[in-house]
Amino acid sequence: MATLIAPIFDLPVHIQQLTNLADSRIGAEVLECSDDFFAEANRMLQFDAPIFVEDKFDNHGKWMDGWETRRKRHAGYDWAIVQLGVAGTIQALDIDTTFFTGNYPASAAVEACYAPNGDLSTATWHLILPNSKLGPGQHHIFEVSSELVFSHVRLNIFPDGGVARFKVYGEVKIQIQDRDQVLDLLALENGGRVIAYSDAHFGHPRNLINPGRGINMGDGWETKRRREPGFDWCILALGQSGSIEKIDIDTAHFKGNYPAQVSIQAIYIEDATDQQLIPQSMFWPYLLEAQDMQMDHIHSFVEEVLQHEKISHIRVNMIPDGGISRIRLWGKTAR
Template sequence: MANKIEYNRFSSRFTDLASSRLGGQALSCSDDFFAEMENLLSPKPAVFIEDKYTHRGKWMDGWESRRRRDSGYDWCVIKLGMPGVIRGLDVDTSFFLGNAPKSVSVEACRLQQDPDENTQWMEILPRTEVEPGSHNLLDVSDDATWTHIRLNIFPDGGVARLKVYGEVTPDWDWYLPGEPIDLAAIVNGGRPLLCSDMFFSPMENLLMPGRGKDMGDGWETKRRRGGRDCDWLVLKLGDLGRIAKVEVDTAHFKGNYPASFSLEAVRLEADVEVSETNVDQLNWMPVIDRIPLSADRQHRFMNEIQNSAEVVSHVRLKIFPDGGVSRLRVWCLRG
């Protein structure tokens, strides 16, 4: 897979549950004198501007507390965008060199409301040393579902970004019996697994909430010059389901939308992993035969759906010959 999008061992397998794009919020902190806590959850990589200062000191792209003069520590409470099982953390201290924390710990809770002084927190990451100016990838061994976390930094300092990687736990009780659910959506546990190319923008964008805000908020491949006849993307649905409706949205893609697309599906056992070596050998069945697309438009399909009685776990979107798609919606009947 040739692309310029970089993944780490967590981001290639899990969803950032704290992402502000999913509704993650920094709720409160002990101190953010130098840099605001909201920066922790920015979806953009941290930057450094050498000569930029504020009336409080050096401007930093992250969360930074002032120097403590006691034996305490600083903390920040974060509401996850989606409840889920946490598998790993990226405590990113990029550009925090002489002002990074020495160590961190993380606690979690599961609540309907926001935490308060009476909240009982459970430690999911014991106090662990972190490196300055680094992506500190930390494993979490815990199978519970959480809604909030508290990042503790010892004794003080700055963190550029915090990613909370895990598996979304959808609230299926929110849906009515027999109601079609977009099982491709990130918020319902959908997850892109692999694709032929994502040179211009990452495949996760395809499953994000809402319509794309611009051409960078979609999945876009580079212009192909020979070789395969199409680009493709495989995603795992949030649950088993029977496909009832599909939407392919080319919002903002005007001179670079695909000429056409097709959709396939397959049911795989839970222990089967999709890889570049086996993707073409899977028993893909047609869902939508190749159909032309238009620029900057929501394309909706229902009567075109084939094999609608089949229960599936994965779908493969093919775009011909290349280009960009903003969103893919796959409404299914669960089970």
């Protein structure tokens, strides 16, 4: 049984820095769909790249890694309503038809609404992507121009067919009800994002803010072996500005390649462009001075955390190189 894995696809840099609001790992799910006879709709929200298993069939026919409807024999089109993992503004969409070559939709449109209470019966739907042509076996990146906050999207495919992955890229907009609640202010689900990094040869720093512990060594930030002086670094924006009470640095699965030390610098800044932060980050004060690391271990720091009234961005220094699985910044949002 042969399995093909979709090749790595590089998103445009400005989209890489956004959050996929339709990521099942942060709670996104398909609430309802017109049909998913061949392949269930929730598959298209998975994080992993789609696969194709040559000889895999089920009771409905060829098994496909995505959402696939039956061939339509009457007027109309198919649709799926997705509850986003977290509400936010939407800046780009990826409708991916990888491995759907003779069964992809002819075109697709996307609507969105804001219904924080989950009641869609009274929601106002906005067309954020007009009916647009699709092709076989490829990513379709569409930029969206809207400043509205949305909690749900509706993917309409014309007339039928299959979508391997559906991603909704944007910026998280959440309302913190309890300012005394301790949160991971850097977490993906709370709006954390990557701004820049020195190297990501083996694993991207966006993995640092993923939910849960790393599943393997590939689910972390890992740089190539450094052969010159210096150290590796990455700059991250907190989803919610605040004061930090505890820091967790997890080297799960990194055993022969964990960093010797890690330090964290931090700053609070408003209305800064990502590009201007990069050179200035070298001079930010420390939030956590260099700490020795161990293999495959959660390092927790409380007393070592240096006091800042509030921070909005951090620079993680991995000395000199290696791999980190997760970083958690536990604290309270700024008032």
